[in-house]
Amino acid sequence: MLSPEEVESLTAELGKIVDYVDQLSDLNTDDVEPLDHAVELVNVFANDKMRASLSRDEALSQAPNRDDDSYLVPAVLGE
């Protein structure tokens, strides 16, 4: 939810930034594969071994709202 002022300033700012990044279309990348990971590690697996994890209480410790076992959030449907 953005205020009208935010909408105004964001429109101008984001417009400038998008215009700036549009210069990427200057480059011919027809035969170039995308690269998403600079180091290009492949298939890093973890051993299928059980190890300690957070206890339920630790995991819930930062919840804005909780009961004994779960996070509590506003209802998904209706009120």
Place this chain on the structure above:
Amino acid sequence: MSLTTKSAAELLSLLEGGDVTSVNVTQAYLNQIVQYDEQIRAFIHVDPDAALAQAADVDRRRQAGEAVGQLGGVPVAIKDLLCTKGVATTCASKMLENYRPPYDATVVRKIKEADGVLIGRTNMDEFAMGGSCENSAFQPTTNPWDTTRIPGGSSGGAAACVAASMAPLSVGSDTGGSIRQPAALCGITGLKPTYGRVSRYGLIAFASSLDQIGPLANSVEDTALLMEVLAGHDPLDSTSIDAPVPPYTENLGKPLEGLRVGLVTDYFDTDLDADVESAVRDAVKVYESLGAKIVEVSLPHSSYGIATYYVIAPSEASSNLARYDGAHYGYRTDEKAMHAELAAERAGMSEEEADAKLDGPLVRMYRKTRSEAFGAEVKRRIMLGTYALSSGYYDAYYLKALKVRRLIVEDYRAAFEKSDVLLGPVTATPAAPLGHYKNDPLGMYLTDLFTVGANLAGVAGISIPCGHSQDGLPIGLQLQAPPLEEESLLRAAHMFQTATDWHTRRPELTTT
């Protein structure tokens, strides 16, 4: 004897020799913080009792002849995005203002095990998004060399505290230049390691393919010391590299025979401040005088670096920050007010209209939580990233940027065939005044021009002081090395510091 002007290496020597205790050292730095941080605001939070307790524990073990870690009681400041169990880790955001992680980041665990004393949590641009440290939700940090100016960002606090002698060592993170740029603007040394050299487990993520944690200090020697502690494979980070960590400090003083320094000509074709250009060109002469061979190299796509980065980084950020929704941790909007708002809106609509158009409570909670707790720069980047990844735009923006990323990596590979390290400026100008980028986010982004390449290509980069502007503001020199060549990089940087004294200068601090 003034402990706060000593290097970490000197402090360790004094501690090992029993000339001072860690409590002495920690107290000296805490006093420095009390005296000067009101002006500089490098720290979001300092817990003197906890720091002194840690220091006392190191002293006790040392006095009892027990094993003491590599950092042996030396204070270390850490950027407030490194999860520390039970300690508020805020990312300088309202979203995480009261968030206390239930676990330690791997680097935090390593620092603790090495007996580094965690002296305080440093200020940053919110969620590491920014180059000025003014995007912090709490306070702007100032440059110790001129407190009307920015220290740089996003590790502005980590750089400022070292420059102001409030900590001998600090840890920051670098996604597009966020260690190197503030190090340059604050006149200190800062290293961004090879992507994957340091574990990102517990680093609150901004852009996962670009983020790296790294050391900041007043010298390459101290940087190498901290780097030995931070580096290493971590099974908890599947992007961390499984390669041994060289003893960076051991071979530091060995000169590099026949060092080929690649001068990146493209960097000098840009609008460089005259003082910056002059300082960097003087640095080239220093390397020549030390026997290095200077070769001209090109990174032809470097001018596209910012555009590439400002598509990829916000895209990854939009994904990483989706988790901040008020459900599990962090800020949640006032539910009572939210329900009242929804009820009022529902009352003004027909039943059908409301069911079709009105947010459900959960969605409204997400919307309000994120709108209320994210700052402007974070919102800009989430929106940019969402746009670049959206259907119909994904190919033109995100995919395109990934292709240009490969071209940039290939540029680096070609350049490193002809040279061992690349040399150039860190920033085009010295530190800007506070507020300079207020209505100009793109202007702030462009300060990363020379630093984003290393993040996109995953290579190592270091910033070392190489001069001052006419106004006495620090200027940084950047060296970059191929992946996993931190040892050569540190040695090449150390060479410069044996022949110059820019890194020994500290600002004159005031308390007014």
